[in-house]
Amino acid sequence: MNDALPGLDQLRELPLPAPVSYWPQTWGWAVLAALLLAGGGWAALAGWRRHRRNRYRRQGLAALAQLAREAARDRLAARGLPALLKRVALAARPAAARADVASLGGQAWLVYLARTAPPGMPPESAQMLRLLAYAPDEAVRQLDDAALAQLIQACRAWVVNHHVAS
Numbered sequence: 309m310n311d312a313l314p315g316l317d318q319l320r321e322l323p324l325p326a327p328v329s330y331w332p333q334t335w336g337w338a339v340l341a342a343l344l345l346a347g348g349g350w351a352a353l354a355g356w357r358r359h360r361r362n363r364y365r366r367q368g369l370a371a372l373a374q375l376a377r378e379a380a381r382d383r384l385a386a387r388g389l390p391a392l393l394k395r396v397a398l399a400a401r402p403a404a405a406r407a408d409v410a411s412l413g414g415q416a417w418l419v420y421l422a423r424t425a426p427p428g429m430p431p432e433s434a435q436m437l438r439l440l441a442y443a444p445d446e447a448v449r450q451l452d453d454a455a456l457a458q459l460i461q462a463c464r465a466w467v468v469n470h471h472v473a474s
Contacts, residue, residue: 364399
């Protein structure tokens with residue numbers, strides 16, 4: 309009888325299928341991936357440029373916080389607020405347009421502050437800036453805590469929100 313079953317030595321394992329590729333199978337996925345990478349790169353570059361462009365704001369806010377701490381101890385330290393706002397305004401402008409801002413003073417400076425920030429500089433804060441710049445030391449020492457805190461908050465809002473025309 310030759311109809312015997314094959315022996316174990318004649319059995320073979322079934323071949324495994326080819327491994328599944330992780331690479332996209334169509335060109336559409338490759339285009340989508342390239343667009344996503346380009347968009348991500350553009351967004352990262354734009355964010356980095358905005359971060360660099362707003363460096364003067366971060367420095368101004370840090371200086372304003374320091375000035376607020378000093379003014380809490382000694383009212384005369386608040387006299388640095390008008391100069392700080394002027395420095396921030398000068399740093400915000402391109403080099404060619406700085407002379408326009410540097411020449412502003414008095415009412416023209418207060419109008420500039422009100423015009424460049426969306427909420428504007430409140431009139432009482434603007435008058436207080438004028439007081440800090442020109443009043444004698446005794447008038448500055450008699451400033452109210454709430455009024456000084458409101459002025460510092462208005463200055464902080466101006467530094468954060470002012471618009472720089474390109």
